[in-house]
Amino acid sequence: MRAFTYERAGSAEEAAAAVANRPDAKFISGGTNLLDLMKLDIEQPAHLVDVSRLPLDRIEETEEGGLRIGAQVRNSDLAAEPRVRSQYPMLSQALLAGASGQIRNKASTAGNLLQRTRCFYFYDRNMPCNKREPGSGCAALQGFNRMHAILGANDACIAVHPSDMAVAMAGLDARIETLSPGGEARTIPIGDLHRLPGTTPDVETTLGHGEMITAVTLPPPPPGRQLYRKVRDRASYAFAMVSVAAIVEKSGDRIRSARIAMGGVAAKPWRATAAEQTLAGSVASDGAFTEAAEAALAEAVGHGDNDFKIPLAKRTLRHTLAAAAVERA
Amino acid sequence: MHKTTTLRGQSADSTGFVSRSTVKSSPHVEFIGRPVDRIDGPFKVTGRATYAYEHPIDGVAYGYVLGAAIAKGRIAEIDISDAERAPGVVGVMTHRNAPPQPDFGPAVTPTVPEVFTRARPALNSDRVRYYDEPVALVVAETFEAARAAAGLIKVRYDEEVGTYDLQAHLSDAYAPRRTNAGLATDSVVGDFESAFAQAPVKVDATYRTPFEHHNPMEPHATIAVWSGDELTIHTSAQTLANYRAGIATTLGMPPERVRIVSPFVGGGFGSKLIIHADTVLAALAARVLQRPVKIALTRQQMFANTGHRAEMIHQLRFGADSDGRLTGISHDVWSATSSFEEYCEQTAAFARSLYAAPNRLTRHRLVRLDINRGEWMRSPGEAPGMLAFECAMDELAERLGLDPIELRIRNEPTQDPERGVPFSTRNLVACMEEGARRFGWQGRDPVPGRTREGRKLIGYGMAAAIRPNYIGATTARVAIDRDGQVTARLDMTDIGTGTYTILTQIVAQNLGLPLSSVKVELGDSLFPRTAGSGGSWGATSSGSALHQACSILKQRILEVARSSEASPFRGVNVSEANFAHGEVRIGERSARLSDLIRDIAPDGFEAEGSVAAANATETYKAYSQHSHGAHFAEVAVDCDTGEIRMRRFLAVIGAGRILNPKTARSQIIGGMSWGIGAALMEETVLDRRYGHFVNHDLAEYHVPVNADIGAMEVVFLEEHDDKANPLGAKGLGELGVCGAGAAVANAVYNATGVRVREFPITLDKVLPGLPLTAI
Ligand SMILES: Cc1cc2nc3c(=O)[nH]c(=O)nc-3n(C[C@H](O)[C@H](O)[C@H](O)COP(=O)(O)OP(=O)(O)OC[C@H]3O[C@@H](n4cnc5c(N)ncnc54)[C@H](O)[C@@H]3O)c2cc1C
Numbered sequence A: 001m002r003a004f005t006y007e008r009a010g011s012a013e014e015a016a017a018a019v020a021n022r023p024d025a026k027f028i029s030g031g032t033n034l035l036d037l038m039k040l041d042i043e044q045p046a047h048l049v050d051v052s053r054l055p056l057d058r059i060e061e062t063e064e065g066g067l068r069i070g071a072q073v074r075n076s077d078l079a080a081e082p083r084v085r086s087q088y089p090m091l092s093q094a095l096l097a098g099a100s101g102q103i104r105n106k107a108s109t110a111g112n113l114l115q116r117t118r119c120f121y122f123y124d125r126n127m128p129c130n131k132r133e134p135g136s137g138c139a140a141l142q143g144f145n146r147m148h149a150i151l152g153a154n155d156a157c158i159a160v161h162p163s164d165m166a167v168a169m170a171g172l173d174a175r176i177e178t179l180s181p182g183g184e185a186r187t188i189p190i191g192d193l194h195r196l197p198g199t200t201p202d203v204e205t206t207l208g209h210g211e212m213i214t215a216v217t218l219p220p221p222p223p224g225r226q227l228y229r230k231v232r233d234r235a236s237y238a239f240a241m242v243s244v245a246a247i248v249e250k251s252g253d254r255i256r257s258a259r260i261a262m263g264g265v266a267a268k269p270w271r272a273t274a275a276e277q278t279l280a281g282s283v284a285s286d287g288a289f290t291e292a293a294e295a296a297l298a299e300a301v302g303h304g305d306n307d308f309k310i311p312l313a314k315r316t317l318r319h320t321l322a323a324a325a326v327e328r329a
Numbered sequence B: 001m002h003k004t005t006t007l008r009g010q011s012a013d014s015t016g017f018v019s020r021s022t023v024k025s026s027p028h029v030e031f032i033g034r035p036v037d038r039i040d041g042p043f044k045v046t047g048r049a050t051y052a053y054e055h056p057i058d059g060v061a062y063g064y065v066l067g068a069a070i071a072k073g074r075i076a077e078i079d080i081s082d083a084e085r086a087p088g089v090v091g092v093m094t095h096r097n098a099p100p101q102p103d104f105g106p107a108v109t110p111t112v113p114e115v116f117t118r119a120r121p122a123l124n125s126d127r128v129r130y131y132d133e134p135v136a137l138v139v140a141e142t143f144e145a146a147r148a149a150a151g152l153i154k155v156r157y158d159e160e161v162g163t164y165d166l167q168a169h170l171s172d173a174y175a176p177r178r179t180n181a182g183l184a185t186d187s188v189v190g191d192f193e194s195a196f197a198q199a200p201v202k203v204d205a206t207y208r209t210p211f212e213h214h215n216p217m218e219p220h221a222t223i224a225v226w227s228g229d230e231l232t233i234h235t236s237a238q239t240l241a242n243y244r245a246g247i248a249t250t251l252g253m254p255p256e257r258v259r260i261v262s263p264f265v266g267g268g269f270g271s272k273l274i275i276h277a278d279t280v281l282a283a284l285a286a287r288v289l290q291r292p293v294k295i296a297l298t299r300q301q302m303f304a305n306t307g308h309r310a311e312m313i314h315q316l317r318f319g320a321d322s323d324g325r326l327t328g329i330s331h332d333v334w335s336a337t338s339s340f341e342e343y344c345e346q347t348a349a350f351a352r353s354l355y356a357a358p359n360r361l362t363r364h365r366l367v368r369l370d371i372n373r374g375e376w377m378r379s380p381g382e383a384p385g386m387l388a389f390e391c392a393m394d395e396l397a398e399r400l401g402l403d404p405i406e407l408r409i410r411n412e413p414t415q416d417p418e419r420g421v422p423f424s425t426r427n428l429v430a431c432m433e434e435g436a437r438r439f440g441w442q443g444r445d446p447v448p449g450r451t452r453e454g455r456k457l458i459g460y461g462m463a464a465a466i467r468p469n470y471i472g473a474t475t476a477r478v479a480i481d482r483d484g485q486v487t488a489r490l491d492m493t494d495i496g497t498g499t500y501t502i503l504t505q506i507v508a509q510n511l512g513l514p515l516s517s518v519k520v521e522l523g524d525s526l527f528p529r530t531a532g533s534g535g536s537w538g539a540t541s542s543g544s545a546l547h548q549a550c551s552i553l554k555q556r557i558l559e560v561a562r563s564s565e566a567s568p569f570r571g572v573n574v575s576e577a578n579f580a581h582g583e584v585r586i587g588e589r590s591a592r593l594s595d596l597i598r599d600i601a602p603d604g605f606e607a608e609g610s611v612a613a614a615n616a617t618e619t620y621k622a623y624s625q626h627s628h629g630a631h632f633a634e635v636a637v638d639c640d641t642g643e644i645r646m647r648r649f650l651a652v653i654g655a656g657r658i659l660n661p662k663t664a665r666s667q668i669i670g671g672m673s674w675g676i677g678a679a680l681m682e683e684t685v686l687d688r689r690y691g692h693f694v695n696h697d698l699a700e701y702h703v704p705v706n707a708d709i710g711a712m713e714v715v716f717l718e719e720h721d722d723k724a725n726p727l728g729a730k731g732l733g734e735l736g737v738c739g740a741g742a743a744v745a746n747a748v749y750n751a752t753g754v755r756v757r758e759f760p761i762t763l764d765k766v767l768p769g770l771p772l773t774a775i
């Protein structure tokens, strides 16, 4: 960890300006990801702007009947919020499946969205890593890549985004509200927030330097049954091998609409649009779920240790869709 | 300076805890055998227990270790100029300016004990022998300044091609001179190969157990303080004598000038038996800088620098007649070892005592890799050995169409099958039968993959447990003052096992005093030397020495009481004396112990007791001494994802007299948890290109968490081993892990019909064998 200066921002505007002012400045919220990375010298900001005490910690209803979640709402609070639990249950399930109680008490909504990959080689400064040090190569490609991506990756980087919360939000069509240093606000669909590696795996989001996340809005609760299923190596306190957020809306025997997002498979929460399309209008059946799973993973590529993620993701998807399609008693 | 930590026993009430751990106690009130609460518990939960890094020392400076970025080669250039100029830096040490130390020496020491006492120099050469080996130490006014400055050091290496792949280098395997603990590398009885060739029923299975790391909660940490030429080391150690000897040899000073202090230890699991870089570097830096220096290794550094369990390949071959009687047993082990220091885990040694068979073969072979040395870890030998062996037994039972318990009963030996001597006690069959009854073993479907609950496949598995009983040479001192207050001192450690508590119980019971009259002081090398905590011998070694010290103390008291004018026992035959309820009673006469001492010896009494190393005694040679047990596991496997979760876990244990069923139970469930870890998740991946441990933190090196454990139950069978020691107790700390993982693995097989022979059994290895289940 390098020496750094620290300031506590008085407002979102001030915070955005303070970070924009210095190329080596960063926001800090709960610090559960950033501080770990700083201790290991992976992140080396010279200035931290603390946004954790800004009054962005409320969850309010929007005019259109959705929810507006302040960027500083703690993961624990968001998971426990009654409207989230009843109307967006898969978001609550995803949050509670993540990290540990202590970490969730510290972690913020914005910080969770922007947490960085857990790729082992990214975490070790002695290893080549295009994300940490552009042009140095990707040690994971021929290395131990059990946790790595099967979708949307390329030889430049096969890292995955580790968030559970973001996967549920992707399934819910969340929108990210930001404030730019100039004071200008914009709204980004969650699908456009994270970038796939392309040739610049070090550039992970579409946010500009100093652009601050102020809130996440959820559209009105979608019709259908929601389910978040996380597959992991131990029962708690482990990142997803594969996760599925599914919403299945039925009409009689038929599926009217479905929304599917997957975690643990790509550098961003992965929306499986092709699978959603195969499901729409079909009879809720094993055949339809299997077909959807095949469609979702049609482009998947394994890298050795993570080959198993392809059948695992298909099986998890098939069963999660089936479980979501069961009528509530 | 250091204040000796004192823990005073509190009067203990029964906690109802026995309901799960059944121990019958003798009719009159006894402390030994009671589930006394941990005496150190309140200290730990209120933060008053001081760990190595926390001792308040005036003027202490902080060290941070920089590790090598390569696994094999030389340091061509090391530029410390920026680090030296960084704010707060007091000094930077590299191989160029570190004080001279003896060379490390040969890979194998002439004798076993020298492993513990040999010099372990740091920063004494430009050679890099393993990834993350220390190449520099930065000392600064704060930890943060030291760490930041370490990041400014520039090192250029001449890298060499290293060897990191056990499987690929099996043809280079060699036979070591001995295994750990000085056991024979090979054992041969009869003619295994012919017996195996002729056996009508066979198993020939190859298993792999991975690199694993100890990962105690408290990292390896040291504060070194010099006063003239006397050195005090505050550290986290299991065995103070080893630390003292190791530091003395490395620094070239007499051991008498080294004091090791370690009153509380946040876990060791075998990784704190010998000194590591934190201790050596703190001592060197403190001497050079003439001020106290403290160093803690980071979690990541612990993976490379504080030992591991090596990767192993096991070949198990069993031959049996059609009735299930073993005609031949063979366990071959190929293990990774370090290129510069040999460590051969005694992985197949347990197989020499477990089951009967006329033809037997066990062999240990090593392959040198460019990694750090392996170290003793959580039941060295049995933990990986039984994991493989007891799974292969399950394979044999299935091939024979026999219940796994029945197979083991048919091969129960009447005496130690290789040594030909009787067992001191052996309740393995009783453990299995009691366990089967309690667990509902008869409800197991022997055909795997058939028991389903919803989308879970349910399986039962069992395995036997065996672990040798040791005693290490130990001395203890006990003193009683005129107020009847007793102090026991020994350089034993409590690594979280309950040592403070059971030793208090032993002293209180021997002297007939309440627990609150006894204080036990541990963790200071000024106290009499013990075998420390390791090899599950702590309780019995220290307990036996204290037991003897108390007997001598009582004799001394009685001798004076018989001759003293002031004594009510003057002239009485004291051989019938009884110490109980705070009194001494001889026939009709009695006196309060404190009154008696005040009257006859106002300065009190003191006595020392000791036990010799067990293997030096005739009894040890005449009997085969082991603790035994049986594990029963129930798992649920998700039929869609292959996720394996524990449901129930039962251990039935026969380990001599149980000194404290509460601390004993904690030891066993700890071992069972490690068994779950070994079976299902623990693995450190060695990158075969770079030679580093890839997943070197606790986010990616998985140990079981609470949610992984399920319901656990421990049952102790009543046992008293009069051959083991005067207490009748045997070691049990490590017994809990022996066979535990195999019970889990066998349950996974029973649930799924998928036999995974590469540990850990993660979902990706089970998944290909799980057919799709209808929605
Ligand atoms: C051991 C461990 C296990 C974990 N397991 C899981 C898991 O299973 N599932 C899971 O989903 N997560 C897991 N996590 C990750 C955890 O969820 C994240 O660390 C946490 O959500 C980050 O939130 P934070 O507020 O602490 O972010 P910080 O660490 O403060 O910040 C993270 C990033 O966000 C940026 N940032 C913060 N706030 C803003 C803002 N308002 N605008 C713009 N940028 C901002 C920071 O600059 C930084 O780059 C785990 C973490 C650990 C340490």
Ligand code: SF4
Pocket (backbone or CB within 6 Å): A117, A119, A120, A121, A122, A128, A129, A130, A131, A132, A137, A138, A139, A140, A141, A156, A157, A158, A159, A201
């Ligand atoms: S996968 Fe990405 S993060 Fe990991 S080593 Fe390769 S480039 Fe770096």
